Amino acid sequence: MDLNQKIPAYFISKKNIVRLILFTAGFALLFINLYSPFDVRNWFGLQLQSQELLFYSSLIILTGVLVAVVSRVLLYHYNKKEIRTKLWAFLLIIGLEIIFMSLFYTIYESAFIKNDHRDFFEVFAVSLQNTALVLLLPYAVLWLYFSWQDKNHKIKELTESEESTVIDGKKMVPFKDEKGTMRISLILDDILYLKGTDNYVSIFYKGKNTISKFLLRNTIKNLEHQIKHLPIARCHRSYMVNFEKIKLIRRDKGIHVLEMDTDPPIEVPLSKTYMNEIFRLFGES
Structure with a gap:
């Protein structure tokens, strides 16, 4: 992983923030209520019940959300100036978010838990560990999701294009x-x-030395x-043909056939319904 590369645009999208x-x-709300870190059930010297725990845990999560909101708003506005944050700086920001949230949670625990004889730094160490777990798990999941979504979006843009694309000077035709x-996407020629x-x-x-x-x-x-915008036209109820590859049109035993410019020649039927259009295209090519 190159830490000097710029972060993807999806990290600073309003929707994704x-x-x-x-x-x-x-x-975090589920984690705290199910796992009960930070000794939250003993706040105020009481054994908090589930509803009380849900209320108080929501309060400390709001503090964490405030830290995340301030951090991401600053990141968003900084990157609006077309100065994309590098990956190492982005990881540093995440680390700072964890540290600041841990400080808030440490203050909560030190202020509200009765009979806690641990010193501030011991409480902070435990808070840092739990906060990292609370943040890094969802951050990692969303990082993978945003990356997957971004790739799917780019693929969709390519595959949904009705127009053919040009790669290395060759027109490519997508078939859906x-x-x-x-x-599959094939060279028109x-x-x-x-x-x-x-x-x-x-x-x-045409493949390598074969059809x-x-x-x-x-x-x-x-x-x-x-593919109506391409030189591939209907010539029969069951056939379409690249008329740029038609070598000649001939009548054989009362029916018209298109002879392709291949070796050996391939014959494709031409019905009366599409004859005039093929003659016109063949004359223009």
Whole structure:
């Protein structure tokens, strides 16, 4: 891990800051009421019942939330100036949050617990340990969640784009299944034709020294709409063809076929319904 790298943008997102504070507060409330750290059940020299513990623990959690709010608001405004905080500084901020919260909890314990003969530093050490546990667990969980969510968002942006992309000067065509999830992205120049069968489409394309096939769960009708901006046109009820790969159109035994520019030549049927459109495109190409 490079500590000098800048923190990801999702750490300073308003939405994620609110999530972080609420999730951490909720986790701390459960942790204190179930685990009872800081000897909280003996506050005021009383054996606190569950409802009383919930009330008093909520008070100290509000103090912790205040520390987190101040810390994250300062972090947010600092990074608004396009001066992204480095990872080592971010980890230092988390450490300071733990220290300040521990001090508050130590003061609570020292002030409210009767017959506690431990000195301030001993109380602080225990408070530091428990506070670190209360904060680091939800922080780690949310760190992983935010990272996962960010990656999914970026992937979704790429896969949901209706337009083809260009990589290394080559136009790429994404093919999506019936649920809208991209399953394969191919170089336009390598695509030969598509053949539909019921709810599946076979995509034929040039591989290494051979013709490869990819089976996609979708219909030819859906794909026709998705890639209508590309030079891949419907030529038959069950076929679409990259007309830039058409070598010639010929009539054979009363039917028209498209001969692809491959070795050996591949033939794709051309029906009367789509003949005029293919002739027009073939003439323009």
